[in-house]
Amino acid sequence: MTSTDAKPEESRREQRSARLPWWGKVPLVLVTVAALLFLGSRLDLLPGFGNLFGEETHDRTGPTLLESIQDLDRYEAASGNFQVVVDLEKDTKYLPDALRGTRTLFVGAGTVSSYVDFGGIGEDSVQVNGDRTTATIRLPHAVLGKPAMDPDRSYAVSKQRGLLDRLGDLFSDNPADERAVNQLAARHIGEAAEESELTGRAEKNTTAMLQGLLHSLGFTQVTVVYA
Template sequence: MAQSPGVDEPTKEYPAVDESAPPAAAPPADSTPPVDAQPPADAPRGMGAFARVLIFTGVVFALIVAMCLGLRAINVLPGFDNPFSGKTTDRSQPVLLQSMRDLSRYVAADGNFQVIVDLQEDKENVPDFLLNKRTLFVGAGTVEAYVDFGQLSTSALSLDEANKTATIKLPPPQLGQAALDMQRSYVVAEERGLLNRIGDAFSNNPNQQQRVYQSAQQRITEAARSSGLEQRAQENTEKMLQSLFGRLGYTTVTVEFASP
């Protein structure tokens, strides 16, 4: 089959160029590039490389920490400490002795008490969600009942050697101040209004619970007065003195308490 001339034949020579024609004018330097011009291809490639390096570094660090913790858990590295473990620093000062006194009290009885203090501080005509402070506190404390032998006079003791009798006159039992046991006392709940929370954020008052503690001590002391603790202290003191003088050979021991 005959082929047309010039089809599938290699070009034998370039087309003629008219050298007398003027060269095409170059575009001006300040010409605006086309709108659809694409940014360089390597611009986003740099940001992607940095992100990949950052992610790779984080993954390697996490694997190292997990491997160290795992080896510590199976006792492969018994001496390795957790780098994120908590640390407690005690900067307390030495104890300062402020005073010392001699006591001549005979503690005849004590009582353990528990009280629930529900203390609320608010303002009239102000909503509680704005200004309110309510604390629910469980206070546990101890009250001691004692007889002060330091107040005895020379005439408080009368002895009859012939009849082996002894008469002792004592002051009435007294109650000490309630001592809170902080290991058994705790705050159950605490409510604060919005303004209270803002104020606490800008001020630090370490004695804000002092009023709650004082209220608990006062209530426990009042409860001890009506609990019969003083009467029990009187009976225990009388038994102790009768036993003591009985061992000294006195057959009759009378203990008299003054009126409160």
């Protein structure tokens, strides 16, 4: 091919390149990388391809620091396990749910303990007769501790988010934040514990513990009064 023939051919290639859409000009290597990333996120759905790219998990967590130690002056006498299904929906005025709004169905599980505070017991709280065979102990009523959520038994069943919320998750450091549903689940669990017989069970167990302890010390009659 002569030099005069090469110039028209080069001109035709430039014209075809100019007519290509913007996506046609993207380098082939970028297309290949994007395809690999897409396939990497989808291959877990196919049996036998879940570890095609050799994905590994590394725990680089730093050392756990002890911030404080507190002496406990209470006897935890009972504990209750609770579970609640939270249906939390957030709407926005003047915008449809498909555009802006969230709805989360969350199963929250946690425990609540009930304890008797021994910290306020003084000399007047314990009365013993002369021959040390009868004792009367006055204690405050049992109270409930704060709900402790169990992350191993708590999970989101479904999440529905509007288009704007989904776009916001892409630029958020903590997308699909579950703190709100966790707090709501803890509040409902605390309310359920207040309606239960957990404090009554704690007082009964505390009485049995003190009676068994004092009986082993030679007391024949032990009375525990809650006031």
